[in-house]
Every structure is written in structure tokens, then in C-alpha cells.
Amino acid sequence: MVRRTTLSVFLVLSLLLGSLFGQSPFSRYRSDQKREAVSVGQAVLPSPIDGKVRVTEREVVELALTHNFDINLQRSAVLGQRWRIDQLRGFYDPQMSFSLNWDREKTPAASVLQGGPSLTNILSTGTSGYAQTFPTGTSFEVNFSGVRNRTTSFFNSLVPAFNTQFEILFRQNLLEGFGKVGQEYQIQIARNDSETSRQEFKRLATDVILQVQDRYWELEYALRDADVKDKSLQLARTVLEQNRARHDVGTAARLEVVQAEAEVALRQEELVRSRYNYRLVQDQLIQLVSNFEDPRQFPGDLVPADPISRPDTFRASFEELKAQAFEARPEVEQARLDLANQAVSLNLTRNRLRPSLDLVAGYQQFGLGGTLIERDFSQGLFNPPVVGVIPGGVGDSLDQMFSADYYGYMLGLTLQVPIFNQEARAENAQAQISVDQAKLRGGRVRQQIAVQLREALTRLEMNRASLEAGEVAVRSAQERLIAEEARFGAGMATTREIIEAQRDLLLAETTRLRAQIDLIKSEALLDKATGRTFDRFGIQLVDALARNVK
Template sequence: MKFSTSTIVAAALCAVTTNASAQSGRAADAARQDAVVRQALSTYNIGLAALDPDPTPWAGQPGVDTGGIRELTLDSAVALALEKNLDIAVSRLEPQSVDYTVAGIRNIFRPTLSSTFGQRDTVQLPTNQLNGGVRVSNGTSTYNFGVAQPVNFYGGSYTVNFFNSRLDTSNTFANFNPSYTVTLNAAYSQPLIRGFKIDNNRQQLQVALLSRDVSEESSRATVFQTLANVRNAYWDLVFAQSAVDVARRATELADKLVEDNQARVEVGTLAPLDIVQAQAEAATRRQNLAAAEATAQTAELTLKRFLVSGTDDPLWRQAIRPVDLPSLAPAPTDIEGAIRTALAARTDVTTARKNLDANDVNLRFFKNQSMPALDLNANYGLQGLGGTAFLRAPGNLGGAVIGTIPGGYSDALDVLSRRNYPTWNLSVTLSYPLLGNQAEAQYARTQVQRMQAVTRLRALEVQIAAEVANAALTVQSNLKRVEAATAARELALKRLDAEQSRFEVGLTTNFFVVQAQRDLRDAANTELRALADYRKSLVNFERAQQSPAGGGGGGLNAATGGS
């Protein structure tokens, strides 16, 4: 096999272009990944700097750039999530995707134009005396146009065709040469029983519209769950940073105890061995402070993940300082109203009802398909003929041409417009399978699926009622935890003051002072945790009325009957 030079050059250029495109794509991916790595490393260095009071960046690493401090309220965090969160952005695209599916089905009901242009030449064999000659040549030119459309009501459809032809012939019996023939034909088909109320196309459209509603509910559920995650992450960050403050104050108390003990040893009122215990406690609290700072950095990254649109977002490089502090907001009291709200508008309930609606659509479709097919067909057509007409001598068939009457395509259209040569047809077609059909089995199967859907909806309603009630109980329980933790922290503070006073006059030892400091630290952390849990339980109570845990509204799982 031989190849021309141009073919080889074209193949080489194609290969080079393909290779260059692939390399360009890989280079873009590599650059994007490098940017992600650099941003993550910068964030790591920021966290490392917070853990080390005298940070020293690794050799070869870029300098630590905190990007400043961003004070953030809870409402601002929610607004940022609505604007930039990637999960929400993805969920908002899903309804648009379903819109294209709906548009594709709607296009079935749009008119379809058709056209045909052709040329045909035939030479007839002299099979009989009426052949019109020994060698008859016929040349036919066709140019046809048509439109067809299924109707989006009552299942009907129509077609309109406009046929045109021009015939050049050597037939001695021809009356016109060339002759022009035009035909206008309109037909309408209307189902009277099967396919009248619903058919395959309308069934698919109705189910697709329900799928569109379900995708909207799924998007809403993602938004509700993401905002709940943002609020919970915000309160976790508040707790983590407050825990850092508690650990720092505990460390300062331990360091002050070490200094006081050193002063007492110098004046001879305390044994040197008691300093070791205070120093060991101070070291332990510095470890606790480092762990609390690491937890705060992790909580900050968790919140940032919900608020940024990528690692190039300025917020990713900034330190977040929460402005709102957890407070004892009033606990919910109208539990019955909350349950009714959830049963009426929660996304998974709405999705379950949409599934039930889809099952109803399928029931109507399969029941209709199991009926007899009775179709009314109507057809009406008009014809026209024109061209150069031959005048022949009277008397004999195929007499000599004694003259012509000039004519053309417009003559055929004129004959057509006068409607002198109409054709029409009206028919009714009936068909019915004698021993049953597939639609009857599908109708029975869809009835079972509908009963399953109704049962699932009832089970879901019970589950939602229990979830909302449990969320309300958790709110009440956490409120009591906060009250108890606040009282315990106040008592721990009084105990520490008492132990410190007793220690200063020599009535107690380091052990009891250290123990009182630990108890105060633990009580403060417990109070902070209880406050954060209370705020998060309020968030969960609100979320339980809007969407299921985990987000998403489910999909349309009803069986469809369309092909």
C-alpha cells in the first residue's frame, strides 16, 4: 500500500496536535494540583505557627502568610455557604440537568418538516401496442414537502404532504409533455379509547416533570443539610477556641503556682519537693494547651471547607475569629407544630409524595394501554395537473399532434386550487388482543408498587415524627446540661479560691490546689461543651423539620412505563 506525501504530513500533524493537546491538559491538571498542594501546605504552616510560640518554617518552604484575621458572625457564615459552597453549587445544577430531559420530551410534540428531491429516468420495454412507442423514455423530477406533528392533547397526530413531480416522456399517447402533477394531502389520526387520555409520550412527560420537582427537593435538602453543617461547624469552632482560652488560663494558673512555690521555698516555708509536683502539672497543662490549639485548627479547617469555593479563595488563607458566642436561646415549646411542619414540607416527604404521583401516572397509563385500540383516521387530498398540452387529430387513439397549448407548473396549482379532483377517506380501526396483553400485567405490578409507596410514606411519616420529637428532647436535655454545668463551674471556681486561700496560710498542700485547678478547667470545658451541644441541638431540631440527616431528597423510584 502506498501513501502520498500529503497524507503522511497530515497524519504527522494530527499526531503532533493530539500529543500537544494531551500534554497541555496534563500540564493544566498538574498546575491545578500544585496550587492545591501549596494552599494546603500554607494552611498547615499557619496551624504549625499557632502551635509553636516561636515558629521556624521548614527549609525550602514558603513563608507563613496568615492572610489576616476574618471576624465572622454566624449569619455571615451562612451567607458565604449559600454563595460559595461547592456541594450547594453541584446540587443547583441537577434541576438544570433534568430540565434538558423535560425539554427533550417536549420536543416530541414539535412539528417535523421533511423534504424530498429526486430524479428518475426509465426506458420502457415495448410489451404491447399501447406502450406508446418502441422505446419510451420517462424522466421524472420530484420535489416533495411535508410536516408531521403528534398533538399534546388527546393523543392525536397529523401529517400534511405536498407532492410535486415533472414528467418528460416520449410516449406518443401523452396528453402533456412536460407534465406537472401536484398533490396536497392532509391526514389526521385520533385514538378514541387506548391513547386518548394518556399515551407513552404524555406519560414520559408527566414523569419527567415529577422528576424535575424531585430534583428541586433534593437540591433544597442539600442546602438545608449544608447550612446545618455550617452552623454546627461554627459552634464547634467557638467551643474549640474557647477551650484554648480555658487551657491557656489553666496553664497560667499552673505557672503562677510554680512561681509562688519557688518563692515559698526561698523563704523556707515550703519543701523543695513540692515544686516538682507544680512543675509537672504545668508541663501537663502545656501539653493540653497544644492539643486544644490543634483541635481548634482542625475545627477552623472544617468550617472553611463549607465556606470557600476553592483553595484560591482568600478566606482559605485567613484565620477565622467567630464573633457570635453560644447563648441560651429559648427552647422550642410547640413540638406538635414542629412535627406538623415536618410532615407537610420536609424534602423526603415531598419526594415520597412525588413518587406516589408518578405511580398514579403509571397506573393511568397501563390501565389505558390495556383497553381496546379504536382509532379514527381521516384523509383528504387535492390534485392538480398542468404542462404543455397536445392537440390531436380527432378519430383515432394516439392521433397526430396538430397543435399545442403552452402551460406549466402554475396551471397545475390552478387546477389544485379549484378542488375539482378531491380524494377523501374516513376509517375506523379496532384491535384488541383476545388472550390479554402485557399492559395488564404491568398494571397489576404498578398497583403493587403503589401500595408499597403508600406504606413507605406512612413509615416515613412515623420516622419523621419520632426524629423531630427526639430532636426536641435532645434540646431540653442539653438545656439542663448547660444549667448543671454552669452551676458546677461556679462551684469549682469557689473551691479553687478557697483552696488557694488555705494554701496561702499553710492549711493545705499543692495537691489540693492542683486538683482544684483541674476541676475548674474540666468544669469550664464541660460548660462550653454543653453550650455548644445545646446550640447544635437547636440546629438539628430546625434541620429535622426541613430535610433528613445527610441531605438529599431521594430520587424518583417509580417504575416508568415508557420505552
């Protein structure tokens, strides 16, 4: 009874092994793998009011994080990299194997001792096995086989005969792969690559955000520049009207009217160019923050809602900013992960320098059963008569196998030693060189970050000084224009002098506006150089990666 129960438990466990790791034992072999995917809907922007959509800098950054194609492409790459780890872990997946074979042979007998003038053998063979490899360099196998042999030889007592065998095999790497097989190194590299892809997402998103900030403030510049050009055109038209009135009463020459008309035409052209520049910059900004195929699908004109303000004076030292940059910049983390990967590869080559020495141990149990044919050999050995039949079958063979009355052991060592080991040593040398190169790349990254930080600080100081000078220039140009207008009204100034004063004011206001915008953009550049862009907009890397993922 105990033997029958043991057999039943073994067979039930064998049938259930295929479904231990899923609800259905066959679903993972016939259906697509369920996965996370990046799904991006159509960009939704605020409704236009009088044909204009007012947006803040933070709003356009949020739109870019959600809808920008480059950001979503890298977001999808992060998802793909996660599956690389699962792919490598598949090396340790348990393997189930089953086989059934049927073979029939009829052969002439070469000897009378084969049990007849000809022999017919019908073999039915079934095997099943379970195998698994472990990270420690250990492998484990459980195999079961059964053979049903039906023969016409009268020397066989069991017809049909059932041979069963149960086997457990254990293998352990003792030198190469001991404690950690090569697949573990690859998995460790894949984990680092996964984190590298996350840092690449942060780097790319930071670059896109910087482009969005640049286009946003360039849009503000284009709008204000158009206002300045329009104001300048109105001043030119006023002078033209005054000159025409003076010409009509005979106090001004025709040349002054022609000069004023030429100036009006020139400033109209400048206004047209400024408005065209606004449309061009708006298209570039819409491309960055939406997934519209055509930027003109956007219903309305974008108008920046943030006021132009002067950034606070930065009081941190260069060394403090550099330390912050080395801590926060994704490029530094990517360089560190690159060095870590090369170090892992070096350890893998060191492992492969060792000879291959494997310990193999096994245990077997055997069983035999079948229908017993009793023959009377007293009249001779050839073609003896059957005197009795004792029924039997596969159950008897299995009972005997699980009784452990018939068993065997095995123990062995397998050693493989490359005589010169040139391939492994060459790989090791290359891995050492790769580590050195990774260190150099890390040093280059840190140098580039320091240079970028210096450049950002220099631009900040330069643009701050330019703004201060621009404000002085605007005040001077305004005072001069007021004076020239007074002289012109009194008939003491010419049209050329008033036009020059207007042009000086136009140039001063344009220069100041450019300095204001460049100062704000240099602050954004400093944020990127120090790795503060995400913090400035309250962006968490985990939340940014999870956007659009369904």
C-alpha cells in the same frame, strides 16, 4: 386571478413555516441552545483585622448558600431538570418535510401498445408536508406532491405531464390514548420531578446549613476551650513559681517542685491540642462556606462574632411541632411527589390496557397539466404524426388542483387487539405495586421525621439540664479553688491538693462550655427537624435557587 392568489399565499406560508417559532429559521439547527448556568465567583470574605475575621452565624450561612460546591451542584441539577420537560414537549413539535427526486429510465417495450420500440421516462418528484401531534391523541398532516413526467411514448398526450396532489389527513385515537396520549403522562411526571429536585435542593441546603452551624459553634468552643486551657496553664505556672520560691527558702520539698513542673508540661500539651483542634475546625468551616481549593488560602483566622446565649425554652407541644414538620420538611413533599408520580404511571398503564382503535379521515385534491401534443391517429395507432402543440405547464396543474374540480375522500378505522394483553397487564400490576411501595416510603419518611423530632427535643432537654448542672459544678469548683489557694498560702495544703482543685475547675469549665455549645447546636437540630431552618435565616427557596444563575 383568484386561483393565482390562492397559490401565491400557499407558497409564501410554506416558506415561512420554518421561521414561525424563532427569529432565524436556521439558528436553532446550528448553534448551542442558550441556557441558564450556575456561575460561582471566588468567595469574598470580610477583610481581616489584626489577622482575624469576625463573622456571624448568618454571614457564614449566606456564604455557604453562595459558594458551597454541593449546593451549587444541586442548583445546577434543578436547571437541568427543567429542560427535561422541554425535551418531552418536543414530541408535539410540528414537523416539516421536503423531498426532491429525479429518475431517468430507458426500458425496452414488451408490447406495441407501450408507444414505441423502447421507452424513456424522466420523472422529477417533489413533496412537502406538515405534521403535528396533539395531547388529545389527535394527529394532523398536510401533504403536497408534484410529479413531472416526460416520456417518449406516443400514446401520452401531455409531454411533459405535471401531476399535483394536495392532501389533508386526520387521525384520532379512540381507545388507547384517547384524550391524553402517553407523552402527557411523562410530562406530568417530569413536572413532578422538577419540583422534587427543588425540594432536594432545600433538603441538601438544610443539611449543609446544619453542618455550617455545627462547625461555627465548634469553632467557638475551640477558641474558648483554648482560653480555658491557657488560663489553667497560667495557674499551674503560678503554683510552680511559688513552689520554687518555697523550695529556695527551704519550706517545700523538691518533690512539690517536680509535681508542679509535670503539671505545667501536661497543661501545655493540652493547650497545643486545643489550638490544633481550632485550626482543624476552621479548615472544615472554610471548606463548607467557600470554594477555595485549599482552606489555608483564607487570609486570617475566623472568629465567631455571635455571643453564646441560652435558647428560649420551647413551649410548643410535640404534636404541634410534628404537624409543623410534616408541613415544612422537604422530605414529606418529596414523598408526596413520589406517590403522585407512581399514580400517574398507574394511570398510564391503565390507558395501555385498552386496544388500539384509530379513526383516519382524509381529503384530497388533484391537478393535471402540461404541454398537450395533438396527434393524427387516422392513419393508424403506431407512430402517428404530430398535428399540433398546445403549451401548458405546472401552473395549469396547480390551478386545476385548487379549483377542487377533482377531489377524493377517505374514512377508515384501524383496530389492534392483543389477544392475551400480558405485557400491558404485567405493567399495570407492577405500577400498582409501585404505588403501594410509594405509600410505604411516605409512611417511613413520616416515622423518621417523628423520631428525629423526638431526638432533637431529647437532646435539647438533656443539654439544658447539663448546662444547669455545669454551672453549679463551676461555682463549686471555684469556691474550692479559692479555699485551697488560701490554705496553700498558709502552708496548710499541698501542691497535689491545689493542682487537683485547679483540675476540677478546668474540667467543670470545659464541661459547662460543652453544654453551652451543645445546647445551641441542639436548637439548630430542632430547627432542621421541624423544617424551620430556612425561616430562621430568612431564606426563600426561589431566591436561593436563583443565586449564581446567569
